[in-house]
Amino acid sequence: NAGVMQNPRHLVRRRGQEARLRCSPMKGHSHVYWYRQLPEEGLKFMVYLQKENIIDESGMPKERFSAEFPKEGPSILRIQQVVRGDSAAYFCASSPRIVAGGLNEQFFGPGTRLTVL
Amino acid sequence: RKEVEQDPGPFNVPEGATVAFNCTYSNSASQSFFWYRQDCRKEPKLLMSVYSSGNEDGRFTAQLNRASQYISLLIRDSKLSDSATYLCVVNLRAGTASKLTFGTGTRLQVTL
Numbered sequence: 598n599a600g601v602m603q604n605p606r607h608l609v610r611r612r613g614q615e616a617r618l619r620c621s622p623m624k625g626h627s628h629v630y631w632y633r634q635l636p637e638e639g640l641k642f643m644v645y646l647q648k649e650n651i652i653d654e655s656g657m658p659k660e661r662f663s664a665e666f667p668k669e670g671p672s673i674l675r676i677q678q679v680v681r682g683d684s685a686a687y688f689c690a691s692s693p694r695i696v697a698g699g700l701n702e703q704f705f706g707p708g709t710r711l712t713v714l
Numbered sequence: 715r716k717e718v719e720q721d722p723g724p725f726n727v728p729e730g731a732t733v734a735f736n737c738t739y740s741n742s743a744s745q746s747f748f749w750y751r752q753d754c755r756k757e758p759k760l761l762m763s764v765y766s767s768g769n770e771d772g773r774f775t776a777q778l779n780r781a782s783q784y785i786s787l788l789i790r791d792s793k794l795s796d797s798a799t800y801l802c803v804v805n806l807r808a809g810t811a812s813k814l815t816f817g818t819g820t821r822l823q824v825t826l
Contacts, residue, residue, distance in 0.1 A: 630813065639801070639818035640758065653813060688757055692812070701746065701805060701812050705757040 599624065601691050601706035602671075609712045616676040616683070618709045622691030628652075629672040630690045630703060631664060640688060646672060679713045686710050715740055720802050720817035727824055731792050735820045737785040737802030746805040747778055749787045751798045752819065758801055761787075792824045 602621040610616050622629050631643040642656040646666040657664065661679075666672040676683055687710075690703040720737045727733050739747075747764040762769065764776040764785055775788040785802055799819040806815055 628812070632814075632816075640814075640816040642813040642815065645813055656813070686755075690814075702748065702760055702763060703812075703814060704760065707757050710755075 601626075601689055601704055603687075603689050603706035603709050605709060606707060607710050607712070609714065610679050611714050612680055613678050616679050616711055618674040618676075618687050618689075618711070619671040620674070620689030620691075620706055621671040622689075623704055626691035626693050626704075628692045628694070629666050630692075631672075631674050632688045632690065632705075634686045634688065634708075636685070643674075676711075679711075681713045684711055684713045716817075717741060717806070717815045718802055718804050718817040720820045722818060722820060724821040724823050727792055727822070729792055729794060729824055729826060731824075732788065732790045733792055733822060734789075735787045735800055735802070735822075737787075737817055739783050739785070739802075739804045739815075741804070741806055742780075742783060744783075744804045744806055747785050748803040748805070748814075749774075749776060749785075750801040750803050750816075752801055753798050758803075758816075761800070789822075792822075794824050794826070797822055797824045 629646045632640040634640045644657050644664045645653040661677045663675045686708045688708045689706045692703045718739050749761040750758040751761045752758045762771050764778045768777045773790045777786045799821045801819045802817040804815045
């Protein structure tokens with residue numbers, strides 16, 4: 598049973614370019630979460646999606662960042678006009694359906710390390 | 715005040731030692747609690763969930779004190795392979811959202 602898959606694992610972009618990060622959740626999981634880890638810092642929540650719906654985007658920067666989880670295919674985190682401060686590890690996690698009162702554990706992919714030159 | 719606070723360490727302990735990590739959280743409405751482990755430049759991996767009654771998994775014991783908003787992790791008989799950063803994680807649930815809030819982690823180095 599494959600775990601959460603992310604690609605690319607490493608991505609280099611020049612300032613002003615676009616970055617697209619992809620995430621395929623674990624089989625049977627319908628919830629996807631994106632987190633960002635800046636160098637020497639903890640993981641920060643960005644966005645939570647279900648198929649075709651954004652449930653919580655309270656952690657997303659207001660500009661340049663967007664996320665989607667289409668009916669078919671992986672979830673995409675898109676960063677337009679990247680700046681050096683966007684350099685970080687971006688982790689995707691997935692979980693099965695949310696159970697009220699349940700633990701609702703999340704399982705993480707290997708991450709995409711974005712470097713902006 | 716940070717939502718989840720941990721001592722960053724590092725904790726340097728010899729093999730076989732017992733080591734304890736503590737964590738406090740600020741939101742009393744937090745629903746569920748976890749310890750994750752993160753190796754250098756790798757993804758966080760779920761180590762164990764933390765139950766109100768406390769729980770044990772082999773050499774690892776987790777405790778939760780809701781009144782004090784305090785979580786702990788005890789590692790007995792430390793192995794070299796336990797060297798990693800241990801992340802205290804809280805699930806802050808609001809409606810149908812289920813985002814995790816991470817502490818910055820406590821670094822453990824087990825030595826010969």
